[in-house]
Amino acid sequence: MLVDVLTTGISIGCVYGLVAIGYSLIFRAQGLINFAQGEMLTVGALTGYTAIVTLHIPYFFGVLLAILAGGIVAVGIETLVYAPIRRKEAVTSPRSVFATIAMMIILANGSKAIWGSDALCYPERGSIIQFGDAGIASYYFLVLGVTAVAVIFLMIILFKTKMGLAMRAFAADAVTASLIGIMGKLVSKMTAFLAGGLGAVGGVLLAQIYFASFELGGFGLKAFAAAVLGGLGSVPGAIIGGLILGVFETAVSVTISAAYKDAIVFAMLIAVLLFKPTGIFKG
Amino acid sequence: MMPRGKARKLLEFLAVVVIALGTRYVITDRYIQGIVVNALLLSVAVLGLQLIMGYAGQISFAQAGFMGMGAYASVLLTKSGLSFWLALPVAGLAAGLGGFLMSPIIRLKGVYFAMASLAFSIAIYVVFVNWGPVTNGTKGIIDIPYPKLGPVIIDSATSFMTLAIFTLWIEWKCFRNITESGFGRTLRAVRDNETAATAAGIQVNAAKMKVIFVGCFVAGIAGAMMGHYKGIVSPESYNFGESITLALMVLVGGLGSLRGAVIGAFFVTIGSEYIGAYAAQHRMLIYGIMMLLFMLFLPDGIDGLVRMVVGCFRRPAGPRQVAPTGVSR
Numbered sequence: 128m129l130v131d132v133l134t135t136g137i138s139i140g141c142v143y144g145l146v147a148i149g150y151s152l153i154f155r156a157q158g159l160i161n162f163a164q165g166e167m168l169t170v171g172a173l174t175g176y177t178a179i180v181t182l183h184i185p186y187f188f189g190v191l192l193a194i195l196a197g198g199i200v201a202v203g204i205e206t207l208v209y210a211p212i213r214r215k216e217a218v219t220s221p222r223s224v225f226a227t228i229a230m231m232i233i234l235a236n237g238s239k240a241i242w243g244s245d246a247l248c249y250p251e252r253g254s255i256i257q258f259g260d261a262g263i264a265s266y267y268f269l270v271l272g273v274t275a276v277a278v279i280f281l282m283i284i285l286f287k288t289k290m291g292l293a294m295r296a297f298a299a300d301a302v303t304a305s306l307i308g309i310m311g312k313l314v315s316k317m318t319a320f321l322a323g324g325l326g327a328v329g330g331v332l333l334a335q336i337y338f339a340s341f342e343l344g345g346f347g348l349k350a351f352a353a354a355v356l357g358g359l360g361s362v363p364g365a366i367i368g369g370l371i372l373g374v375f376e377t378a379v380s381v382t383i384s385a386a387y388k389d390a391i392v393f394a395m396l397i398a399v400l401l402f403k404p405t406g407i408f409k410g
Numbered sequence: 411m412m413p414r415g416k417a418r419k420l421l422e423f424l425a426v427v428v429i430a431l432g433t434r435y436v437i438t439d440r441y442i443q444g445i446v447v448n449a450l451l452l453s454v455a456v457l458g459l460q461l462i463m464g465y466a467g468q469i470s471f472a473q474a475g476f477m478g479m480g481a482y483a484s485v486l487l488t489k490s491g492l493s494f495w496l497a498l499p500v501a502g503l504a505a506g507l508g509g510f511l512m513s514p515i516i517r518l519k520g521v522y523f524a525m526a527s528l529a530f531s532i533a534i535y536v537v538f539v540n541w542g543p544v545t546n547g548t549k550g551i552i553d554i555p556y557p558k559l560g561p562v563i564i565d566s567a568t569s570f571m572t573l574a575i576f577t578l579w580i581e582w583k584c585f586r587n588i589t590e591s592g593f594g595r596t597l598r599a600v601r602d603n604e605t606a607a608t609a610a611g612i613q614v615n616a617a618k619m620k621v622i623f624v625g626c627f628v629a630g631i632a633g634a635m636m637g638h639y640k641g642i643v644s645p646e647s648y649n650f651g652e653s654i655t656l657a658l659m660v661l662v663g664g665l666g667s668l669r670g671a672v673i674g675a676f677f678v679t680i681g682s683e684y685i686g687a688y689a690a691q692h693r694m695l696i697y698g699i700m701m702l703l704f705m706l707f708l709p710d711g712i713d714g715l716v717r718m719v720v721g722c723f724r725r726p727a728g729p730r731q732v733a734p735t736g737v738s739r
Contacts, residue, residue, distance in 0.1 A: 160521045208706065216709075219520050221469060221665055225657070226705040232654070232698030240692055351525070390536060393529035397515060400522050 140373020141274035145329035146350035147365035149322030155298045155360040159218040162227040165347015166234035167326025172339035175331040194324045201323025239341035246338040352396035358406030430575040434568035443567040449679040450574035455632035458625035460671035466621040467601030469524040471653045475534035478648030480505040480630025481637035494557035505630025509622045538645035550644025664711025
């Protein structure tokens with residue numbers, strides 16, 4: 128029982144963590160809370176489905192395609208919607224907030240229009256690995272592994288490349304960064320691409336555990352709770368927040384009530400916002 | 411010359427009476443009457459939301475939930491025999507007090523308040539669905555008694571149209587009063603810069619709570635009237651999607667403008683009919699696209715557009731005759 132809670136909890140926590148990193152990256156760079164980030168799960172899961180199941184593309188390349196799709200959609204939204212509005216208004220204005228909400232609605236319902244309302248399943252992968260008494264499905268390890276790879280990849284980009292350095296400089300002080308020649312527009316697009324790509328990875332993993340559908344955005348909103356829990360703007364905070372949320376939510380679902388688990392998660396989010404809004408790690 | 415003072419008020423009242431009773435002769439088509447009633451009743455709730463979002467600057471996704479509170483309250487009270495006219499204010503109060511439940515979260519800013527209101531609206535919906543003995547769950551409540559005014563039974567689109575016009579007018583006058591008073595300035599100060607407002611001595615949280623109470627109160631009234639008009643009250647009409655639609659109406663009409671609330675309500679209601687005819691399953695998608703287009707190109711809504719166009723026709727100020735400033739002796 129405990130093993131089940133841990134495996135499910137940590138896997139879903141990895142998914143939350145990936146999406147939460149996206150929220151934190153964008154928040155740190157622009158101060159914007161991008162509600163469409165949660166929908167990257169949907170985009171990734173469904174594009175992955177089309178690639179892997181419909182087009183029979185090998186798994187690995189299907190995942191890459193999903194990441195690309197998520198990244199491109201995110202960059203598109205940043206270029207066509209967020210950047211123009213940012214030029215005119217503060218990122219916390221109702222106009223900006225509703226623009227992100229509108230994108231969330233469009234992505235979710237657009238996915239429904241394209242892929243329909245059915246839950247689409249990925250093919251079964253791997254087998255059950257025995258650990259003494261307990262059997263753990265091997266794809267939980269796949270989730271853990273892919274998440275680790277994605278995070279390491281992100282860290283390499285952020286700390287070992289010039290673009291990463293530019294992104295960190297821009298996040299620390301946008302004005303000074305542009306004064307020394309860092310192109311804000313390019314950095315914003317890159318940040319968007321990373322956030323979208325990470326979310327898409329999460330989507331593929333989530334679809335592997337459960338299924339792909341236009342409703343996955345709900346998980347994305349909970350991932351926002353994870354990002355806040357870990358400290359909005361902090362990448363390690365996002366991962367840890369995601370893991371904590373995943374395990375907490377699974378534990379609640381198993382012990383208290385599966386139907387009200389979402390309500391409890393939201394209650395927790397409100398509690399965090401009221402009592403420790405900076406989260407565990409300062410953003 | 412425009413009549414002044416009392417004469418003016420009397421004239422205005424008579425005009426409203428004429429409009430309220432006469433619209434049924436201008437709009438004779440049953441179907442259109444139904445749309446108009448819908449739009450009018452929604453305007454009542456949207457005006458409340460405009461006060462909360464456009465004047466106090468709190469983004470709320472819970473307005474439909476408060477409509478539901480008013481609806482259930484009124485319907486249950488009238489079914490147990492209370493007169494509609496007594497049940498109505500109680501329904502409004504119920505919703506308004508429900509608004510007080512949001513008091514712990516008014517400290518939250520912008521986006522966080524929006525998220526919390528979203529959580530709130532989901533919570534309200536879950537209660538509506540699961541509190542079977544009171545709300546009858548997803549089956550909803552039917553056999554709702556019609557309001558009676560003496561010998562007159564308000565049971566048709568035309569009579570509800572009259573009722574709605576009167577209600578909207580009363581609400582409009584009250585809100586005009588609020589927004590043009592000192593309290594209105596307080597609200598705008600809170601909306602534009604909370605920190606500065608606090609520094610100026612304004613009790614920000616108290617102001618927000620008052621506004622939320624009023625906004626929820628009228629949502630309850632609107633919900634109650636809609637419940638009696640439609641003849642059925644069920645949780646589906648008061649979920650998160652409906653709240654988004656109400657927010658869309660505020661945005662389309664123009665955030666921060668009372669006129670805009672009514673314009674937005676009519677625009678979206680009429681648009682919704684077209685959507686229902688051609689692409690019903692894509693309703694939310696179309697709403698999302700509408701929201702996006704307005705945020706990108708018409709952030710001040712239709713009211714903003716109208717004001718801009720009207721502004722083009724204003725005569726620009728001519729050259730002023732400035733007396734030469736000499737040194738005064």
